[in-house]
Amino acid sequence: MASTTTTPLPRRLPPNVTPEAFQTFISRAQSIVGVENVTVVDPQNPLDDGTYMDNCKAHDMHAVYERDYFVASAVVAPRGVPEVQAIVKLANEFVVPVWPFSAGRNVGYGGTAPRVPGSVGIELGKNMNKILEVNVEGAYALVEPGVTYFSLYDHLVKTGLREHLWIDVPDLGGGSIIGNAVERGVGYTPYGGMGALPEPGNPPGLAAHEQKPNKAWQLFNYGFGPYNDGIFTQSNLGIVVKMGIWLMPNPGGYQAYMITFPRDDDLSAIVDKIRPLRLQMVLQNVPTLRHILLDAAVHNPKSHYTDKNTPLTEADMDEIAAKLNLGRWNFYGAVYGPEPIRAALFEAIKAAFLTIPGSKFYLPEDRKEERGVLHMRSDTLQGIPSLDELKWVDWIPNGGHLFFSPIAKISGADAALQYEVTKRRCREAGFDFIGTFLVGMRDMHHIVCLVFDREDPEQRLRVRWLIRTMVKDCAAQGWGEYRTHLALMDQIANTYNFNDNALMKLNETIKNALDPNGIMAPGKNGVWPATYDKEQWVL
Amino acid sequence: MASTTTTPLPRRLPPNVTPEAFQTFISRAQSIVGVENVTVVDPQNPLDDGTYMDNCKAHDMHAVYERDYFVASAVVAPRGVPEVQAIVKLANEFVVPVWPFSAGRNVGYGGTAPRVPGSVGIELGKNMNKILEVNVEGAYALVEPGVTYFSLYDHLVKTGLREHLWIDVPDLGGGSIIGNAVERGVGYTPYGGMGALPEPGNPPGLAAHEQKPNKAWQLFNYGFGPYNDGIFTQSNLGIVVKMGIWLMPNPGGYQAYMITFPRDDDLSAIVDKIRPLRLQMVLQNVPTLRHILLDAAVHNPKSHYTDKNTPLTEADMDEIAAKLNLGRWNFYGAVYGPEPIRAALFEAIKAAFLTIPGSKFYLPEDRKEERGVLHMRSDTLQGIPSLDELKWVDWIPNGGHLFFSPIAKISGADAALQYEVTKRRCREAGFDFIGTFLVGMRDMHHIVCLVFDREDPEQRLRVRWLIRTMVKDCAAQGWGEYRTHLALMDQIANTYNFNDNALMKLNETIKNALDPNGIMAPGKNGVWPATYDKEQWVL
Ligand SMILES: Cc1cc2nc3c(=O)[nH]c(=O)nc-3n(C[C@H](O)[C@H](O)[C@H](O)COP(=O)(O)OP(=O)(O)OC[C@H]3O[C@@H](n4cnc5c(N)ncnc54)[C@H](O)[C@@H]3O)c2cc1C
Numbered sequence A, B: 001m002a003s004t005t006t007t008p009l010p011r012r013l014p015p016n017v018t019p020e021a022f023q024t025f026i027s028r029a030q031s032i033v034g035v036e037n038v039t040v041v042d043p044q045n046p047l048d049d050g051t052y053m054d055n056c057k058a059h060d061m062h063a064v065y066e067r068d069y070f071v072a073s074a075v076v077a078p079r080g081v082p083e084v085q086a087i088v089k090l091a092n093e094f095v096v097p098v099w100p101f102s103a104g105r106n107v108g109y110g111g112t113a114p115r116v117p118g119s120v121g122i123e124l125g126k127n128m129n130k131i132l133e134v135n136v137e138g139a140y141a142l143v144e145p146g147v148t149y150f151s152l153y154d155h156l157v158k159t160g161l162r163e164h165l166w167i168d169v170p171d172l173g174g175g176s177i178i179g180n181a182v183e184r185g186v187g188y189t190p191y192g193g194m195g196a197l198p199e200p201g202n203p204p205g206l207a208a209h210e211q212k213p214n215k216a217w218q219l220f221n222y223g224f225g226p227y228n229d230g231i232f233t234q235s236n237l238g239i240v241v242k243m244g245i246w247l248m249p250n251p252g253g254y255q256a257y258m259i260t261f262p263r264d265d266d267l268s269a270i271v272d273k274i275r276p277l278r279l280q281m282v283l284q285n286v287p288t289l290r291h292i293l294l295d296a297a298v299h300n301p302k303s304h305y306t307d308k309n310t311p312l313t314e315a316d317m318d319e320i321a322a323k324l325n326l327g328r329w330n331f332y333g334a335v336y337g338p339e340p341i342r343a344a345l346f347e348a349i350k351a352a353f354l355t356i357p358g359s360k361f362y363l364p365e366d367r368k369e370e371r372g373v374l375h376m377r378s379d380t381l382q383g384i385p386s387l388d389e390l391k392w393v394d395w396i397p398n399g400g401h402l403f404f405s406p407i408a409k410i411s412g413a414d415a416a417l418q419y420e421v422t423k424r425r426c427r428e429a430g431f432d433f434i435g436t437f438l439v440g441m442r443d444m445h446h447i448v449c450l451v452f453d454r455e456d457p458e459q460r461l462r463v464r465w466l467i468r469t470m471v472k473d474c475a476a477q478g479w480g481e482y483r484t485h486l487a488l489m490d491q492i493a494n495t496y497n498f499n500d501n502a503l504m505k506l507n508e509t510i511k512n513a514l515d516p517n518g519i520m521a522p523g524k525n526g527v528w529p530a531t532y533d534k535e536q537w538v539l
C-alpha cells in the first residue's frame, strides 16, 4: 500500500501517539522549520554515540540504560523564535512531548536524550547560535542557545574584546552558555560562585523576561514584581531563547597556583582551611580540590599505571602520586587583581595551607610536565575554554561516565565523611573513586565521576546500583544532589521531601498551570505533569 | 437588639464579606491566635499614624490618599507556623483577603497598609520574632519575621559574635530582615549588591523551601529542580515564616570615606568614574551618590535654611552646600580588608575621582560636624543599624514621604537625564528634588524621596500627580521602577509590558494556580487574582 508520506516511523513513538499522527506531526514540523531541520530517528540507523564535539542528538552518548531507552523519536531545529513558538504550538496540538536542548553536550547528565522515550528533541543550538550583543561598558553579552564557551571566547579574541572582558567557563568549552546556566552549572572564575544569571528571554507561549520599559534588564534583572527567572532553571516550564550573561572585567592581573597535599586523610584539614579563606574571599574564585585519580586520569588511562581491573589500593595511589609528583589531594586556585592585591592574597593563602605537613605550593612554571593539570586549570580559571578534562573519561576502555553531585557544607568533617561514604561504595561496586570538590561561596559541590565501560551491560548495571545506593546513603546523612542524570531524577527529587513533599507539590501545581497538556520535558527533575501517570513512569 | 458578639464592625469590611461573616471570622481568628492578638479597626478610634518605632498597623503611616482608603479591617498576629497556616485556611474559608507583613516599617511604600481596603493584616513580627540560629562557621542566621536589623545586631553584640559577623543593613534599622528581603530592598555593605537571599521557609499551604535532605540549605539555597525562591519576592504567593540570611565575615579592616563634588552638573562625570571601579569591585560595597538636599535635610528642616515654601533655586543650593561644607553631590563609600588591600583600593579610588575639578576627599575624622552624614554612613556601611536617616522626612512640616525608585544603568548620560527629568517634574509639582543613587553591581537604584505635608490634601494630590507623571516619563525613556507604593503598583506593573504583557500573564497564571480563592494580598504589585475584576480595582 502506498503511503502518502516518506517519513519513516521512529524507533520509539511518543507515548499515545499513533504512527499516522506522528507522520502528520513531522510533515507539519517540516513545513515550519524546513525539511533539512527535521530528523526522524530511523530504526534502520544504528544509534551512534558520535564524539563530544560531533555529538549525537537523539540519545544519551553515555547511556547507563540501553541506548534506545532514553531516545527521541525525532529532532527538530527551529531557526528563530517564531519557529520555536510554532513547534510548541504544534506539540500542544498533537500532545507530543518535547525535550529542548541547546548545544546538547550535557554529558554525564543525559546528553541530548529526553526523559520520556519518543519525545521530540528541540535542538536550539543548531540554527539559533548568534552572539546578539557584547556590551563592553556594562560587561555583558546577550546570546542565543547555540553560543558555546568556545564561540563566545573566540568572538572576544577576534574582536579584541578579550582584553577587557573574561568569560566564566566550566571544565569543557563545547557546552552552551544557556544550557549550562539553565542547569545551574559551575564555572571557576570569581564569577563562577555567583552562578550564571539566567534570563529566560521568552519561553514561548509562557513568559517574557525581556523587560520593557527596563532597558537595563541585563544589568538589573530583577525587574518589578515576582522574580521568575529561577523557575526556568532545572525545570520544564519553557524554552530559553536568549540570555544575558555577565562577563567579568579583566581583573588587571592573574596568577594560578596549585597546592599539593601528600596524604589521603589530609582532606579534612584542607577543607577547614578553605572555609574561612573562601568566606573572606581571599579565595576569590571557585577553587577545586581534586582527588589524585582525577588528575591521574587526565594524564593517562588506567592501563598506563596498572594491569589491574579492580579498584586501585591506597598503595597504588601513593605510587601514582609520587610518579606524577602530585599529592593525594591537589588544590587549584588563582588570585586576581593588581600585583599588591595578589601579593597580599598569596601571603594569606600560603600561611593557611602550608601549615599542613608535606604540602607544596606550585606556580605553573614550577611544573616540568608539558601540560599538567595546573597548566590546564590556569586556562580555565581565567575563562579560556578547553577540552583537556575530557581525557579522564578514557580512564577505562569505552569510557562512559555518570556524575554524582552531592552538596556539602565547607567543613572538614562533612567532606571526610562524604568522601568516605562515596569511596566505599565505589569500591563495593568495583570502580575507582574519582572526584573533586568545587568550592562555592559557602558550599561545596562534590563531583564524583563514575567512569564505566559503556559497552559492558554488566558495568552499566553496577554503575546504576552504585549511584542509586549513594543517593540513599547521602540523603540519610542530610546531603542532597544539585543536578542529575535522567535516570536518577525521580529518586533524587523524592529525597527533597520536607513537609510532606511540599516542594514537589508546588512544582507540580506550577507545571500544570503553565503547561496543561504536559508537553514540555515531562518528568524533568522528577516533575511530572498531571497528564502522566507518575507511578508508571518513575524509574 | 442584643448581639451575640461584642466584635465591633470595622471601618471597612473586606469586599463581599457580610458584617455577620466578618464577625464570625474574627471570633474564629481569636480562637486561633488568642483574643489579645486580634485587633479590629474600630471606626470609633482615629487612625493614628504613630511613630516609626511605634508604628501603626492598619493603615499607611504616610498616606498619599485618604488615611482610610488603604486600611485593614483587622490585624491578626499569629504565634507560630501552625497559627499562620490556620489563619490562611480560615481566610480561604471566608474568602477574606489577607495582607502579611513583618515589622511593618515599609515606610514610603505603604507601610503596613493593604492594597485592598478591608483586608485583614497578618502581623508576623509581633509574636514570631526569634533569632533561630546564628551560625558562625557558615556565617549565616536563621530568623523569624519579627527580627529587625536592630535586634539581630544587638544579639550579635551581646553574644560577642559581632566581632566575627557583620550584617548588611538598609538606612533604617527598624525594618525586618524578612520584610526587606522579600521586597528586594537595598543594603550598603559588600553584601548589599548581592541582595539578601530570601528563603521562603514555608509559605503555608503552598511551598517549602527548607530542604530535606539538604541540611546545608542555608549555604546552598538552590536545592534541586526549579528554583522557586524568587517567586516569593515582591509577590503575593505566600507567607515567609523564616529565612536564612548570609552574614558577612568581619573583613579584617574597614574605612569609610566621602568625596564631595562642587557642581550640580558634575553628576555625569562622577557616574562615569563609578562604573569601571564598581565593575572591578574596587568599589566593593553599594556606595551612594547623594544630592545636596538629602544631606541638608538629614541635618536640618528646610525652615532652617530658608523662609521659602517654593522649591529651592540653584543659588540656594550652592549656598547650603557652602554652609555645610559639602558638595552639590556627595559620594559615600568604604574600603574593606586588611591595610595593604585598603591602601591599594584607596589609591585607585582617589586617582579616579579626584580628577574632577573641585572634588575633595574626607575621612570621618576630617569632618568637624558632631554627627554628619559621613559619620552616619560610616556606621551603615559596616552594618551598624541606626535611625539617623529618618530625619530627612522632616524637611517640611508634617513630613510624609513617598519613594520613586527607577533603575538606570551606571552611565553618566543616563544618570544626568534621569536627574534632569525627575528634578524638572519635582519643581513643576512645587517640591524640592531630594534623591540619591545607590550603586549596585551593574545598575543604579535612583531613589527619589518625595517629601510632602501629609496633613495637606492639596500636597497629597500634587505628590500623586508627580509620581504618576514621573512613572510615565521614565517608562518613555526605558526606565522601570524596582519597587513601589501601593497606589502605584498597577501603573508600574503595566509598564513592564513586553511581548503583549507576557510577564503579567505568567504572574497571573501562577497566582491563580497557587491561590485559587485569591485571598493572598490581592493586587500586590499589580497581580490580581481571577476572583477580582481587575479593571474595577486598578487605581
Ligand atoms: C569532562 C567533563 C567535565 C565537565 N565539567 C563541568 C563543569 O565544570 N561544570 C558544569 O557545570 N558541568 C560540567 N560538565 C557537564 C556538562 O558537560 C556541562 O554542564 C555542559 O555545559 C552542559 O551541556 P550543554 O551546555 O550543551 O547543555 P545542553 O545539553 O544543551 O542542555 C542541558 C539541559 O538543559 C536544558 N536546556 C538546555 N537548553 C535549554 C533551553 N534553551 N531551554 C530550556 N531548557 C534548556 C535541557 O534540559 C537540557 O537537557 C562536564 C562534563 C564532562 C564530560
Ligand SMILES: Cc1cc2nc3c(=O)[nH]c(=O)nc-3n(C[C@H](O)[C@H](O)[C@H](O)COP(=O)(O)OP(=O)(O)OC[C@H]3O[C@@H](n4cnc5c(N)ncnc54)[C@H](O)[C@@H]3O)c2cc1C
Pocket (backbone or CB within 6 Å): B100, B101, B102, B103, B104, B105, B106, B107, B108, B111, B112, B124, B145, B170, B171, B172, B174, B175, B176, B177, B178, B179, B180, B182, B183, B184, B185, B186, B187, B238, B239, B240, B241, B389, B390, B391, B393, B524
Ligand atoms: C528614611 C528611610 C530610609 C529608607 N532606606 C531604605 C534603604 O536603605 N533600603 C531599603 O531597601 N529600604 C529603605 N527604606 C524603606 C523601608 O523602610 C525598608 O525597606 C524597611 O526595611 C521595610 O520595612 P519592613 O522590613 O518592616 O517590611 P514590612 O513592612 O514588614 O514588609 C514590607 C512588605 O513585604 C511583604 N512582606 C513582609 N513580610 C512578609 C512575609 N513574612 N511574608 C510575605 N510577605 C511579606 C509585604 O508585602 C509587606 O507589605 C527606607 C525608608 C525610610 C523612611
